[in-house]
Amino acid sequence: MRSPALRRSSRGPPAAASLRRACAARRSPVVRAVKYASRLSLRSRPAGTCSSSAILGGSVMGARARCIRAQRREMGHPTWYGAPLMSPPGKLGAGSAILAYVALWVGMVMIGGPAQFRGLVSGLWITEALAIALPAAFTLGVAGVRFLPWLGLRRPSWKHALIAAGVAAANQPVVSFLTWMAHGVLPRAVVEDFDAKQRLLDTVFRANAIPMLITVTLAAPLGEELFFRGFALPALRRSWGPLAALLVSGALFSLLHRDEVGFIGLMEIGVLLGALRWWSGSLWTAMIAHAVNNGIAGGAFLLGWEDPDLPPPPQVLALGATLFIAGAWQLARLLRRPMPDDAEEVPGGPGKGAAAALGLAWIAAVIWGLRLVLLLRRA
Numbered sequence: 001m002r003s004p005a006l007r008r009s010s011r012g013p014p015a016a017a018s019l020r021r022a023c024a025a026r027r028s029p030v031v032r033a034v035k036y037a038s039r040l041s042l043r044s045r046p047a048g049t050c051s052s053s054a055i056l057g058g059s060v061m062g063a064r065a066r067c068i069r070a071q072r073r074e075m076g077h078p079t080w081y082g083a084p085l086m087s088p089p090g091k092l093g094a095g096s097a098i099l100a101y102v103a104l105w106v107g108m109v110m111i112g113g114p115a116q117f118r119g120l121v122s123g124l125w126i127t128e129a130l131a132i133a134l135p136a137a138f139t140l141g142v143a144g145v146r147f148l149p150w151l152g153l154r155r156p157s158w159k160h161a162l163i164a165a166g167v168a169a170a171n172q173p174v175v176s177f178l179t180w181m182a183h184g185v186l187p188r189a190v191v192e193d194f195d196a197k198q199r200l201l202d203t204v205f206r207a208n209a210i211p212m213l214i215t216v217t218l219a220a221p222l223g224e225e226l227f228f229r230g231f232a233l234p235a236l237r238r239s240w241g242p243l244a245a246l247l248v249s250g251a252l253f254s255l256l257h258r259d260e261v262g263f264i265g266l267m268e269i270g271v272l273l274g275a276l277r278w279w280s281g282s283l284w285t286a287m288i289a290h291a292v293n294n295g296i297a298g299g300a301f302l303l304g305w306e307d308p309d310l311p312p313p314p315q316v317l318a319l320g321a322t323l324f325i326a327g328a329w330q331l332a333r334l335l336r337r338p339m340p341d342d343a344e345e346v347p348g349g350p351g352k353g354a355a356a357a358l359g360l361a362w363i364a365a366v367i368w369g370l371r372l373v374l375l376l377r378r379a
Contacts, residue, residue: 091143092140092238093239094239096143097231097236099139100135100138100139100231101135104131104132104256107131107366108127108256110369111366111368112131114373115369120204124219127223128223130362132223132227132256134361136230136231136232138362141350142355144348144351146344146346146348147350149343149344149345150234150344152343154281154283155282156280161284164288165289167276167289168293171269171272171293172293172296173312173317173319175266176312176316177312177317177320178265179262180312186261191261194261195308198306205301206301212298216294216295216297217295218291221287221291222287224253224256229249229273229283230283233277233343243335246271246274249270249271249274250268250274253273254266254270268324271331272327275334276289278334
């Protein structure tokens with residue numbers, strides 16, 4: 001009696017049978033001899049294409065290329081370096097993103113708050129590393145997923161990097177417009193709290209100019225982008241689709257900053273950063289744009305341009321409204337285009353031992369923060 005695998009293959013078309021024979025030929029000595037050269041050739045091509053070496057071309061290499069194309073079609077979507085993917089629907093989705101976000105908030109309260117109380121600049125670095133980035137790394141480790149393919153840490157082109165920086169700079173009037181609108185419609189008590197926070201930030205930046213600028217342009221983009229656009233955005237997309245993933249990840253990003261007046265403006269920044277990641281296929285563009293945005297905001301505090309008693313000039317508000325409409329139109333165009341799932345759920349990663357070590361580090365940091373809070377309450 002034939003095995004189930006043979007029965008399935010016998011029902012397939014002749015072309016499928018020939019592809020299976022070509023795949024079996026991959027173990028031949030000839031293919032092993034040219035394996036390294038063919039991989040170099042295939043990796044140099046765009047995702048989803050196969051090509052043989054011009055020097056080592058021939059029937060064996062052609063069969064190998066056809067075999068790889070067939071395997072990639074069966075897997076659903078290709079990886080950028082030809083690694084096997086997990087069977088859909090995979091291990092990561094909205095549930096894992098929400099659970100990691102809950103852990104992030106626990107870390108913000110139990111790690112970030114005490115750390116920043118002891119030292120603002122050093123506390124911000126600890127917050128970004130242990131409270132924000134670590135839950136994402138732990139979740140990927142537990143799921144057994146390789147970090148770099150999922151997070152999208154691929155080198156962007158110079159064109160993408162420059163466009164990301166330019167878009168972040170051009171987005172400043174949009175943020176001013178949205179914040180000004182919220183400033184005018186929210187309750188007076190909420191607005192007064194926002195104004196007091198702005199004055200406090202102005203004092204902090206003036207007292208720690210260089211350390212704060214370095215922190216907001218390096219630590220914040222690295223930690224927050226790894227979690228929100230690197231880990232959470234593609235996980236949410238797997239469950240809810242592109243538009244909902246952009247909006248929800250942007251809202252979660254804005255909620256992290258605990259700023260009612262700036263909520264819409266921060267959410268718009270989060271959506272923009274997510275769109276840049278999908279447009280370029282690289283998380284680095286979102287990090288670059290985030291760094292430029294924070295650098296401009298920090299510079300504005302140092303120059304005294306964030307005075308809450310002075311509304312933005314009318315021309316800035318008009319420009320912000322115009323750019324907001326143009327940006328929404330561009331986002332609609334981006335969402336209408338077929339977007340490949342660039343977050344590749346590739347088996348591997350650092351392993352369960354490393355994930356356990358990350359979890360223990362997070363627990364130790366939470367215990368340290370709780371101990372510090374108790375000491376402060378007794379004082």
